[in-house]
Amino acid sequence: MHHQPRPQSVDGPEGEPLPSGARGLAVAALSLVLLTLVSYFFDTRGGRPTLFLLYPAAVLLAAWYGGLRAGLVTTALAALLGQYFLVTPRFDWGGDRSQLAVFLVEAVTITVVTARVARSRQRTVARLREGRAALDKLHAVLDGVDDGIVVQDVAGRALYANEGAAQILGYPSVDALLRAQGAEGAQRFEVFDERRQALPPEEMPGRNALRTRVAIERELLFRVPATGEEHWTVVRSKPLYDAKGKPDSVITLLRDVTQRRRDEVRGGFIARAAQELGSSIDYAETLARVVKLAVPDIADWAAVDLVEDGRVVRLAIAHVDPAKIALLEELDRRYPSRPGTPGGARNVIRTGQSEMVSDIPVAAVEAAASDPEHQKLLRALGLRSYLSVPLSVRGATIGALSFATAESQRRYGPEDLALATALAERAVVAIEHARLYRENERALAEAERANRSKDEFLAMLGHELRNPLAPILTAVALMKMRGGPSKEIAVVERQVKHVVRLVDDLLDVSRITRGKVELKLERLDLAEVTTRAVEMAMPLIEQRAHHLDVDVPAGLMVRGDAVRLAQVVANLLNNAAKYMEKGGRIGVRASRSGASIELRVRDEGIGIAPEMLPRVFEMFTQETQALDRAQGGLGLGLAIVKSLVALHGGEVSVRSEGVGAGSEFCVRLPGLEGEVTAPTSLPDGGLGGRTSSPVRVMVVDDNDDAADLLADVLATMGHDVSKAHDGPGALSLAAERRPQLALLDIGLPVMDGYELGRRLRAIEGLGGIKLVAVTGYGQDSDRRRSEEAGFDAHLVKPIELDALSALVSRLTR
Known part of the structure; x- marks a missing residue:
């Protein structure tokens, strides 16, 4: 037990038992004998003494050691002995009785008083013993608790302390703590507040409690500079008062919460680090933020090194003192780590093994220096403890995460290594995700570039294919106008139109997959579509030679794009026609089903094998049992159907009983209620007659055949036609012929069609000329660009001559 020296008991050595009544009588009897002998001696040698003079002492001893009864018994015995030995004749009760009476009064008085005093003493001693035993038990309990307890006087001197207090405050023993004065205590340990700021002595909870007379509680950090040992401690101080109600001391309870604090700090750090690591795909920036988070709770300085392009690069570094970062950078610059050097981040990266040095010896630091200046820099860092863990991905080490302590004098242990390892694992996941994301981004960018290249290629392919197809179809039309139909002309026309459909399908798929299809939604009657x-x-x-049976009643209203829905139904009809032997039957039925409109196309063709049903709407998919590969196409028609129907908010399905059993496609679209709109009349036009109002038309195309044949067709229609093959020639021709309408190829040499159109309208008197773009580019963006350039219409090669005739009439009306 550790406390101030205890006072000894008044009745002898500690633990000596108090006398009983019997012992008191024994002491009294012995005293009576001795006193009687003394009295008898004086009686025979020196004359007769005063009777009973010495007997009160025996009564006193008997009453003190034996109590009231022993004192009275002794009084009676003393009277008998005196009468026997000191009175002559013996037992003469008739002589002078005054001395006996006085003795009896004195003896009884002494007995009563002494017995009471002795009894009171015995009770006091018993209480003292009980108190001492309780105090001993209390000291044993206090020494056994983990919490520290210190009692101090108003001057700050320790009056009491237990083992827990000595350990927390960094003293080797309780006695050393009790002997320590204030200045010695200040040198023994340092105190910091919750934010790791030095705490002034006057702000200590004990002094505050004495000053304010209220209990004070704070969480403080006690650090022992000599060992670097730290204890986070909850300190609760409460004043103690004297009998006058004035504070005369303070009791302080110290509870070590170091482990809890470390767990909270580590857990909070890991949580914040995980949040940072998951918040960005820029792992370099993220790791730099994580390194800063580690300071100062986990380390005084932290760094992360990564292997990039075969070199170890310091990605980020942080220090509790920002001024020291320049020192670290100077150290790395002037004394870079050499490959193969034992220890350090490079060694961790090379070996893939963690390193931890709990206490860095000064001798080791000096031995690592290559010259006095290097040694000076290393000493300035003041490294105390160090650990480094690898960053490994799929067995390959890609970097290292390093922590060190210096100013704080903390030492790393297994828990710190486990924390760093857990952080490294999370960092690796973040790095891997970021790298995968970057790779995906690059792959996506490459795919987008490839997709753009594909779109540009398809657009160019469409343009280049349409350019030669346009004059072919125009020539066929002229031959039909001039010489009448023939089998050979019909074959050429049919095959060219088939090529045109293939080109259109390719361009449609490109637009659909890029989401570039723009629907012009309106109220439509499915019968008209x-x-x-x-x-x-x-x-x-x-x-x-198929037989077509159509049963689509009027009044089935939908909201959609007339051109695209007609394309959907036409593709289904073409699909049925291609995959059925000649002379087959095709049925088209439509009806309302709840809130939807269903259109079904049924054929008696080759059917669809069960394993092909899930893939029938995929691009470039065709049934291998196709009867006529000449009409097989590219396998895009049904893919276009599915995409266009989906854009209208509908769905398409297919049913087939198997190979040879035919198939049925069902298109389901959201239905509308209401009256039937009037049918839209298609413009009449033919190539067999002349227009009623001839106009001056200029054709500009760098393809001589296309320009010549288109000019011939327009002339056959009765128009005054002029032609040119480039921009400068067209400008000269326009200034001379004053055309009312110009058909301009967009891809002209020297200047494109857009520039030519602007310059034509800049010619005096031609400000109102109608401009028509004639091009192989037919995507929506191409049409928008023509419109933005001021063109009145956009025609895609090869031109439908009926549509051309109607357009000329409309624009020059």
Whole structure:
């Protein structure tokens, strides 16, 4: 037990038992004998003494050691002994009785008083013993608790302390703590507040409690500079008062919460680091933020090194003292780590093994220096403890995460190594995700570039294919106008139109996959849409001598794009016509089903194998049992159907009983309620007659054949036609011929069609000329650009001559 020296008991050595009544009588009897002998001696030698003079002493001893009864018994015995030995004749009760009476009064008085005093003493001693035993138990309990307890007087001197207090405050023993004065205590340990700021002595909880007379509680850090040992401690101080109510001391409880604090700091750090690591795909910036988070709770300085292009690069570094970062950078610059050097981040990266030095010896630091200046820099860093863990991905070490302590004098242990390892694992995941993301981004960018290249290629392919197709179709039309139909002309026309459809399908797929299809939504009657689709598919149906049965009642209203929905139905009809032997039957039915409109296209063709049903709407998919590969196409028609139907908020499905059993496609679209709109009349036009109002038309195309044939067709229609093959020639021709309408190829040499159009309208008197773009580029963006350039219409090669005739009439009306 550790406390001030204890006072000894008044009745002898500690633990000596108090006398009983019997012992008191024994002491009294012995005293009586001795006193009687003394009295008898004096009686025979020196005359008769005063009777009973010495007997009160025996009574006193008997009453003190034996109590009231022993004192009274002794009094009686003393009277008898005196009468026997000191009175002559013996037992003469009739002589002078005054001395006996006085003795009896004195003896009884002494007995009563002494017995009471002795009894009170015995009770006091018993209480003292009980108190001492309780105090001993209390000291044993206090020494056994983990919390520290210190009692100090108003001057700050320690009056009491237990083992826990000595350990927390960095003293080797309790006695050393009790002997320590204030100045010695200040040298023994340092105190910091919750933010690791030095705490002034006057702000200590004990002094505050004495000053304010209220209990004070704070969480403080006690650091022992000699060992670097740290204890986070909850300190609770409460004043103690004297009998007058004045504070005369203070009791302080010290609870070590170091482990809890470390767990909280580590857990909070890991949580914040994980949040930072998951918040960005820029792992370099993220790791730099994580390194800063580690200071000062985890380390005085932290760094991360990564292997980039075969070199170890210090990605980020942080220090509790920003001024020291320049010192670290200077050290790395002037004394870079050499490959193969034992220890350090490079060694961790090379070996893939963690390193930890709990206590860096000064001798080791000096031995690592290559010259006195290097040694000076290393000493300035003042490294105390160090650990470094590898950053490994799939067995390959890509970097190292390093922590060190210096100013704080903390020492790293296994828990710190486990924390660093856990952080490294999370950092590796973040780095890997970031790298995968970057790779995906690069792959996506490459795919987008490839996709753009594909789109540009398809657009160019369409343009280049349409350019030669345009004059071919125009020539066929002229031959039909001049010489009448023939089998050979029909074959050429049919095959060219097939090539045109293939080009259109390719461009449609490109637009759909890029989400570039713009729908012009309006209220439509499905019967009208079906009529347009039948007109589009009829050439192939007639060619293969199929029978078409259409049952689409008027009044089935949908909201959609008339051109695109007609394309959907036409593709289904073409698909049925291609994959069925000649003379087959195709059925088209439509009806309302709840809130939807269903259109079904049924054929008696080759059917679809069960394993092909899930893939029938994929691009470039065709049934291998196709009867006629000449009409097989590219396998894009049904993919276009599915995409266009989905854009209208509908769905398409297919059903087939198997190979040879035919197939049925069902398009389901959201239905509308209401009256039927009036049918839209298609413009009449033919190549067989002349227009009623001839106009001056200029054709500009760098393809001589295309320009010549288109000019011939327009002339056959009755128009006054002039032609040019480039921009400068067109400007000269326009100034001379004053055309009312110009058909301009966009891809002209010298200057493109857009520039030519602007310059034509700049010619005096031609400000109102109608401009028509004639080009192989037919995507929506191309049409928008023509419109923005001021063109009145946009025609895609090869030109439908009926549409051309109607357009000329409309623009020059």
